[in-house]
Amino acid sequence: DAGITQSPRHKVTETGTPVTLRCHQTENHRYMYWYRQDPGHGLRLIHYSYGVKDTDKGEVSDGYSVSRSKTEDFLLTLESATSSQTSVYFCAIRVGQAATNYGYTFGSGTRLTVV
Amino acid sequence: QKEVEQDPGPLSVPEGAIVSLNCTYSNSAFQYFMWYRQYSRKGPELLMYTYSSGNKEDGRFTAQVDKSSKYISLFIRDSQPSDSATYLCAMSAEGPGGYQKVTFGTGTKLQVIP
Numbered sequence: 001d002a003g004i005t006q007s008p009r010h011k012v013t014e015t016g017t018p019v020t021l022r023c024h025q026t027e028n029h030r031y032m033y034w035y036r037q038d039p040g041h042g043l044r045l046i047h048y049s050y051g052v053k054d055t056d057k058g059e060v061s062d063g064y065s066v067s068r069s070k071t072e073d074f075l076l077t078l079e080s081a082t083s084s085q086t087s088v089y090f091c092a093i094r095v096g097q098a099a100t101n102y103g104y105t106f107g108s109g110t111r112l113t114v115v
Numbered sequence: 116q117k118e119v120e121q122d123p124g125p126l127s128v129p130e131g132a133i134v135s136l137n138c139t140y141s142n143s144a145f146q147y148f149m150w151y152r153q154y155s156r157k158g159p160e161l162l163m164y165t166y167s168s169g170n171k172e173d174g175r176f177t178a179q180v181d182k183s184s185k186y187i188s189l190f191i192r193d194s195q196p197s198d199s200a201t202y203l204c205a206m207s208a209e210g211p212g213g214y215q216k217v218t219f220g221t222g223t224k225l226q227v228i229p
Contacts, residue, residue, distance in 0.1 A: 042121075042203065042221040043159070090158050103149055104217075106158030 003027050006091050006107035013114055019078040021110050023091030025071075031094035032074040033104065034058075034066060036087040043090065049074055081114045088112070118142050121204055121220030130229050134191040138204035138220045141185065145206040147215070148180050150189045153201045153222065162202075163189070194227045201225070 003026030013019050034046040045058030047066040055066050065077045088111050092104040121138045151159035163178040165171045171178045177190040201222040210216035
């Protein structure tokens with residue numbers, strides 16, 4: 001276990017409310033990622049971070065923002081939740097140090113339902 | 116058309132069988148190839164990664180990459196009920212700004228029957 005924790009594990013929220021998901025790692029990895037996983041779409045990158053306060057957009061970033069004020073914490077915020085954001089959200093860290101290893105370690109996921 | 120195609124299954128096999136899981140891709144820029152295993156209600160875990168064409172073996176698992184055909188495979192020998200999971204292929208290529216963009220397949224659900 002690479003020491004990656006997501007919270008909360010489950011959340012139900014109402015449409016239009018802001019929601020923040022937290023990813024915490026204990027091993028000082030530089031790269032952190034937020035993915036969502038939906039049936040038929042697989043894992044899709046929302047945002048990623050390559051250092052403290054260094055973040056960039058992924059392929060499905062609309063409606064999401066992120067922050068990384070400390071190496072160990074990467075926060076994902078749904079600014080105004082919509083039903084289309086009902087999904088399972090995974091945080092990941094890149095564990096490979098070699099240039100040829102782009103394997104990730106994933107957290108256990110947050111199951112978010114927007115009603 | 117998706118960059119990475121993976122048959123969703125489900126694939127049911129008897130215990131002890133050899134399992135073959137496959138992905139095809141269209142982006143010839145993919146350089147790194149990975150296989151993840153995901154148990155129900157868990158996060159994916161990295162099984163294997165390869166950088167080039169050819170085979171890589173790790174215990175009962177063999178990953179195979181054929182760049183000329185844009186085809187990758189994962190073979191599981193002597194399959195066990197504990198191998199029942201969804202298997203995701205993933206591959207990466209350099210994106211804008213030098214970032215390695217990883218694209219995942221949608222996963223194949225495998226069930227190994229005792």
